[in-house]
Amino acid sequence: MTTSLRIVHCFRSPVGGIFRHVRDLTEYQVAAGHKVGIVCGSTTGGEYEDGLIAQIRDKLELGVRRTPIQRHIGPGDVFDAVKTYSIIKELQPDILHGHGAKGGLYSRLFGSLLRVFRSRVSRVYSPHGGSLHYDEDTTTGRLIFGAERVLDRCTDHILFVSAYEQEIFRRKVGVPRAPSSLVYNGLRSEEFEPVAPVQGAADFLYIGMMRDLKGPDLFIDALATAEAATGRRLAAVMIGDGDDLPSYRAQVARLGLADRVTFRPAMPARQAFALARNIVVPSRAEAMPYIVLEALAAGMPMIATAVGGIPEVFAAGSPALVAPDAAAIAGKMTDLLGDEAAWRALMPDAASLRARFGADVMARGVEQAYFAARARSA
Numbered sequence: 595m596t597t598s599l600r601i602v603h604c605f606r607s608p609v610g611g612i613f614r615h616v617r618d619l620t621e622y623q624v625a626a627g628h629k630v631g632i633v634c635g636s637t638t639g640g641e642y643e644d645g646l647i648a649q650i651r652d653k654l655e656l657g658v659r660r661t662p663i664q665r666h667i668g669p670g671d672v673f674d675a676v677k678t679y680s681i682i683k684e685l686q687p688d689i690l691h692g693h694g695a696k697g698g699l700y701s702r703l704f705g706s707l708l709r710v711f712r713s714r715v716s717r718v719y720s721p722h723g724g725s726l727h728y729d730e731d732t733t734t735g736r737l738i739f740g741a742e743r744v745l746d747r748c749t750d751h752i753l754f755v756s757a758y759e760q761e762i763f764r765r766k767v768g769v770p771r772a773p774s775s776l777v778y779n780g781l782r783s784e785e786f787e788p789v790a791p792v793q794g795a796a797d798f799l800y801i802g803m804m805r806d807l808k809g810p811d812l813f814i815d816a817l818a819t820a821e822a823a824t825g826r827r828l829a830a831v832m833i834g835d836g837d838d839l840p841s842y843r844a845q846v847a848r849l850g851l852a853d854r855v856t857f858r859p860a861m862p863a864r865q866a867f868a869l870a871r872n873i874v875v876p877s878r879a880e881a882m883p884y885i886v887l888e889a890l891a892a893g894m895p896m897i898a899t900a901v902g903g904i905p906e907v908f909a910a911g912s913p914a915l916v917a918p919d920a921a922a923i924a925g926k927m928t929d930l931l932g933d934e935a936a937w938r939a940l941m942p943d944a945a946s947l948r949a950r951f952g953a954d955v956m957a958r959g960v961e962q963a964y965f966a967a968r969a970r971s972a
Contacts, residue, residue, distance in 0.1 A: 613643065615755075615884070621653075629656055631657050634663070662677075690718065725739070773966065791867075791870065802834050832857050874923065890942055
């Protein structure tokens with residue numbers, strides 16, 4: 595019988611791919627008999643995320659504890675950090691798993707502090723891109739990667755979600771002193787069922803956070819260019835929330851697309867997939883985005899930027915991949931609209947996706963890393 599662990603996941607913002615990743619992990623970890631809890635920020639997320647938290651709260655023996663966690667380190671962060679440490683200390687984890695830049699900082703800093711008080715907590719870190727997106731030639735980047743090198747000495751295991759993320763860590767931070775492994779993000783079995791578009795579905799879908807890093811501005815410019823190239827009016831749905839949303843609405847209006855681009859708040863991905871026939875993932879930087887896996891598993895034809903771990907999902911030389919450039923994305927949109935059925939046939943098949951990106955595969959890989967970390971600290 596598997597030894598039961600007390601697992602606490604710590605991360606800043608309960609939105610996007612990190613939150614999705616943690617929710618899936620907790621589901622499998624609870625099913626495996628572990629006691630699981632979440633400590634995350636209370637200042638981000640909306641009604642949609644509140645609903646997701648409500649769905650899992652009662653399933654987690656260690657609960658969901660929300661407390662202010664700031665994006666950047668500053669004077670106001672000290673009080674919040676002390677409060678977060680108190681919560682984690684109260685939960686007495688065997689595994690403290692930090693996700694993203696701030697969660698990674700807290701898991702290793704607070705985990706090390708708990709060890710001073712004779713705790714055997716194992717400190718696990720999943721970057722999820724996070725601090726690795728910074729430019730190592732800038733002052734900020736040098737400071738962040740210097741901190742990562744120090745924190746590496748306080749890490750019991752690093753979990754990378756793509757080979758790209760693994761390589762970027764080595765290039766920007768250095769070869770990790772801590773043991774590390776590659777465990778891809780995974781999807782539940784029901785997510786491999788195709789989603790049919792509704793009648794009158796839009797031509798293209800964007801779904802994600804409304805921030806430049808994810809490329810919604812590139813999507814809008816590309817749509818306008820593709821419309822001019824094809825000589826037809828194109829419709830799009832843009833789904834997501836974020837502080838930059840007003841600027842994208844203004845961009846749509848400025849380009850004369852307001853009657854053809856619909857903005858919708860965050861919603862479940864499979865519900866969103868039905869609103870369009872094709873999806874574009876125009877990110878400027880990624881680690882291993884769930885939306886790529888989810889859309890492909892649902893049978894959607896896709897155009898995606900060749901950044902981060904995205905190319906690892908596709909066959910080498912796939913025409914679905916494109917540079918994060920509006921003109922290049924527009925060219926792919928034009929090609930796709932020329933023969934949507936042929937484009938759909940170019941996507942990875944469900945069987946190969948399931949074998950590499952199943953949630954059960956992900957959960958087993960993460961659990962193995964936990965037990966290896968526990969064995970080394972015995």
